[in-house]
Amino acid sequence: xxxxxxxxxxxQFSGHKALxxxxxxxxxxxxxxxxxxxxxxxxxxxxIINQIIAPDEGQLFYNGRELKPxxxxxxxxxxxxxxxxxxxxxxxxxxxxxxxxxxxxxxxxKRLIHWFEKFEMKSWWNKKVxxxxxxxxxxxxxxxxxxxxxxxxxxxxxxxxxxxxxxxMLKDEIIAQKEKGATIIFSTxxxxxxxxxxxxISLINNARVVLDGPVRDIKKTFKTNTFEIAxxxxxxxxxxxxxxxxxxxxxxxxxxxxxxSVQIPAEANPNQLISSLLPNVALHSFSELVPNMNDIFIRVxxxxxxxxxxx
Amino acid sequence: xxxxxxxxxxxxLTRVRKKSFLVMTILGPLLMxxxxxxxxxxxxxxxxxKTVAVIDQTGIFFEKFKDTDNIKFHYLLSDLGSAKTNxxxxxxxxxxxxxxxxxxxxxxxxxxxxxxxxxxxxxYIKNVMTKQVEDMKLEAKLKDLQTDKKNPLNVEDILRxxxxxxxxxxxxxxxxxxxxxxxxxxxxxxGTFSGILIYFFxxxxxxxxxxxxxxxxxxxxxxxxxxxxxxxxxMMGKIIGVGLVGLTQFLLWVVLTFGIVTVITSTFAGKGQxxxxxxxxxxxxxxxxxxxxxxxxxxxxxKEKQDEGVNExxxxxxxxxxxxxxxxxxxxxLFGYLMYGSLFAAIGGAVDSEADTQQFMLPITVPLxxxxxxxxxxxxxxxxxxxxxxxxxPLTSPVAMMIRIPFGIPYWQVALSMVLLILTFLxxxxxxxxxxxxxxxxxxxxxSYKELWKWLRY
Numbered sequence: 001x002x003x004x005x006x007x008x009x010x011x012q013f014s015g016h017k018a019l020x021x022x023x024x025x026x027x028x029x030x031x032x033x034x035x036x037x038x039x040x041x042x043x044x045x046x047x048i049i050n051q052i053i054a055p056d057e058g059q060l061f062y063n064g065r066e067l068k069p070x071x072x073x074x075x076x077x078x079x080x081x082x083x084x085x086x087x088x089x090x091x092x093x094x095x096x097x098x099x100x101x102x103x104x105x106x107x108x109x110k111r112l113i114h115w116f117e118k119f120e121m122k123s124w125w126n127k128k129v130x131x132x133x134x135x136x137x138x139x140x141x142x143x144x145x146x147x148x149x150x151x152x153x154x155x156x157x158x159x160x161x162x163x164x165x166x167x168x169m170l171k172d173e174i175i176a177q178k179e180k181g182a183t184i185i186f187s188t189x190x191x192x193x194x195x196x197x198x199x200x201i202s203l204i205n206n207a208r209v210v211l212d213g214p215v216r217d218i219k220k221t222f223k224t225n226t227f228e229i230a231x232x233x234x235x236x237x238x239x240x241x242x243x244x245x246x247x248x249x250x251x252x253x254x255x256x257x258x259x260x261s262v263q264i265p266a267e268a269n270p271n272q273l274i275s276s277l278l279p280n281v282a283l284h285s286f287s288e289l290v291p292n293m294n295d296i297f298i299r300v301x302x303x304x305x306x307x308x309x310x311x
Numbered sequence: 312x313x314x315x316x317x318x319x320x321x322x323x324l325t326r327v328r329k330k331s332f333l334v335m336t337i338l339g340p341l342l343m344x345x346x347x348x349x350x351x352x353x354x355x356x357x358x359x360x361k362t363v364a365v366i367d368q369t370g371i372f373f374e375k376f377k378d379t380d381n382i383k384f385h386y387l388l389s390d391l392g393s394a395k396t397n398x399x400x401x402x403x404x405x406x407x408x409x410x411x412x413x414x415x416x417x418x419x420x421x422x423x424x425x426x427x428x429x430x431x432x433x434x435y436i437k438n439v440m441t442k443q444v445e446d447m448k449l450e451a452k453l454k455d456l457q458t459d460k461k462n463p464l465n466v467e468d469i470l471r472x473x474x475x476x477x478x479x480x481x482x483x484x485x486x487x488x489x490x491x492x493x494x495x496x497x498x499x500x501x502g503t504f505s506g507i508l509i510y511f512f513x514x515x516x517x518x519x520x521x522x523x524x525x526x527x528x529x530x531x532x533x534x535x536x537x538x539x540x541x542x543x544x545x546m547m548g549k550i551i552g553v554g555l556v557g558l559t560q561f562l563l564w565v566v567l568t569f570g571i572v573t574v575i576t577s578t579f580a581g582k583g584q585x586x587x588x589x590x591x592x593x594x595x596x597x598x599x600x601x602x603x604x605x606x607x608x609x610x611x612x613x614k615e616k617q618d619e620g621v622n623e624x625x626x627x628x629x630x631x632x633x634x635x636x637x638x639x640x641x642x643x644x645l646f647g648y649l650m651y652g653s654l655f656a657a658i659g660g661a662v663d664s665e666a667d668t669q670q671f672m673l674p675i676t677v678p679l680x681x682x683x684x685x686x687x688x689x690x691x692x693x694x695x696x697x698x699x700x701x702x703x704x705p706l707t708s709p710v711a712m713m714i715r716i717p718f719g720i721p722y723w724q725v726a727l728s729m730v731l732l733i734l735t736f737l738x739x740x741x742x743x744x745x746x747x748x749x750x751x752x753x754x755x756x757x758x759s760y761k762e763l764w765k766w767l768r769y
Contacts, residue, residue, distance in 0.1 A: 014765055052534070052537050052542075075538070077534075077535070079534040079535060079538070081531040081534055081754070082531050082532070082534065082535060083530035083531030083532045083535075084532055085325075085530060085532060088325060096317065097536075099317050100317060102539075141535070
């Protein structure tokens with residue numbers, strides 16, 4: 001079941017196409033990575049979901065029906081360019097923004113007190129925002145994003161500006177939101193966090209979706225059947241003991257071990273590689289080199305093969 | 312609707328709570344009180360004996376101007392022309408000319424003098440003439456009543472029909488013998504003052520709107536907010552919120568200024584009577600718009616003349632129609648501000664920082680500044696062509712109209728000006744909303760007029 005989907009969405013800005021017939025569907029309960037290089041159209045797409053701007057063409061669906069103006073109450077958005085009113089106190093500001101998201105005064109206050117206690121922020125309530133550090137401000141912003149318990153959360157580069165401790169806290173909180181049933185759209189350039197968090201991704205490049213699907217499946221398609229081996233006690237040439245269809249991509253020394261990456265044909269079995277090695281060398285390690293999201297990203301965007309994988 | 316109220320509330324409260332608002336609230340009335348009190352005090356300070364020559368063509372006022380401690384009257388039988396030529400040699404302070412009128416009751420006089428005539432002298436003359444004319448009218452009215460006994464005696468009607476406003480125009484005779492109209496009138500002071508005030512208010516609060524928008528842009532909070540509310544709601548909420556701050560400030564100023572003027576003048580005189588008289592004068596003015604009170608408040612209008620100098624101000628203020636002035640001010644401030652405020656908001660939305668605002672500020676500030684620069688022409692000839700067109704053209708009308716209103720102008724002109732202003736406000740708001748909506752999401756782009764034009768047509 002999809003919580004949100006976009007059908008043939010296009011948007012043009014004075015001669016420049018920001019989105020070109022984009023189709024994206026976001027499964028309910030997933031963490032959905034919205035990826036793409038700078039200027040690809042991600043922010044435009046996010047703004048369209050938030051109804052900040054309207055698409056020129058195409059349709060948007062929320063929960064199986066067309067997106068309505070009131071759906072903004074079901075969405076929490078943490079923009080990449082985010083800030084707060086510097087001269088306002090934290091509490092007042094949080095109350096204001098929570099009420100703009102449709103909470104009543106009493107409800108907003110109750111929930112904010114709960115979260116301020118949970119994040120150990122109670123002493124900040126009467127402080128002006130300008131007295132807080134950047135990390136503290138980010139926490140306030142995060143809290144305001146989720147305060148109305150939206151079903152769809154959109155985080156645009158959420159980790160930028162967080163130190164490792166707060167980043168991991170934020171990550172845990174994002175996962176906690178998912179477990180509570182929220183669907184999360186996650187836009188970032190940090191591929192390690194995509195790998196860690198996302199179930200699905202869509203990669204936008206030059207206003208089009210160029211790659212789309214569950215992370216696991218995508219990785220599978222980008223597998224190159226390359227394995228890394230580490231061995232010793234063999235002085236001869238490696239290619240002499242391997243079947244001719246196998247190709248050695250790279251060989252190098254690592255302390256007292258010899259290492260190599262070997263690509264085998266798609267139809268071959270990795271056991272064939274092991275069995276050809278075992279009689280000749282002392283095998284210390286054997287592992288498949290699975291492409292990471294970083295490589296896939298670069299490859300898709302530049303349309304070039306990534307550099308041979310190095311550990 | 313609920314959300315726009317939240318926005319208005321925030322904009323209003325954050326500004327009203329600022330220290331600068333408090334400082335302005337206190338300093339403003341002090342300044343205004345000084346503007347009102349000081350010139351009047353200066354004008355009435357001269358104690359030397361002044362002689363006024365009178366040419367009364369009507370004959371009604373013969374012997375009616377009684378000498379006071381510092382004004383002496385003498386009557387001339389010569390014609391105006393020779394009196395004027397002889398005026399410089401005569402050593403008289405001023406020459407009062409009451410022309411013969413077609414209608415039976417004269418209500419105009421011209422006062423010639425070498426310098427500006429002190430308000431003291433002028434208002435004394437005005438008072439004497441008014442009293443005389445009113446007495447005559449009352450006598451005539453009573454005669455009518457005696458002959459026509461069927462009509463019941465109605466005090467209110469009588470008082471209303473008797474009430475007279477006498478115009479005393481002053482003309483300066485310069486060294487070269489040229490004549491220039493001079494303006495010691497309270498309407499001039501008031502026109503200038505309210506014109507400058509409305510200019511100042513529109514500028515101050517308009518640029519507050521602009522700064523508010525730029526603040527939200529540079530703070531990067533704008534995107535969070537417009538994911539909850541429509542850009543138009545945010546813009547209007549801000550404009551209305553800041554406008555309410557302006558109104559609050561204005562009303563506080565009015566109240567405090569009257570308070571301060573009252574306190575200063577009563578301590579200045581050492582007697583409590585002036586407090587009474589200012590209240591009285593305000594009530595009297597209010598009563599003009601509430602005929603029920605007329606009889607009641609007019610009754611005690613015979614004032615003690617123990618301290619003429621200080622009383623001047625109240626007599627002068629007495630001629631001012633405060634409800635109309637304040638009402639007109641509120642209207643022209645409100646709509647002038649709303650019109651300019653939306654333009655200022657559009658500029659704020661289009662730029663990244665205050666430094667970039669210059670090029671767009673120019674076309675907005677030119678009409679405002681022009682209406683201040685042209686002020687002396689409006690005052691010299693409040694019903695002339697220049698004044699008329701400036702007070703009709705919406706971008707200059709708030710200032711120009713406020714300058715003209717104290718001089719008394721036809722209602723249709725005020726109405727036309729108001730309607731045009733409201734229409735322009737709607738137009739500028741529509742335009743501003745389009746620019747604002749696109750501009751707030753643009754960062755790091757130098758915006759040109761061409762670009763703005765494009766945004767308008769999105």
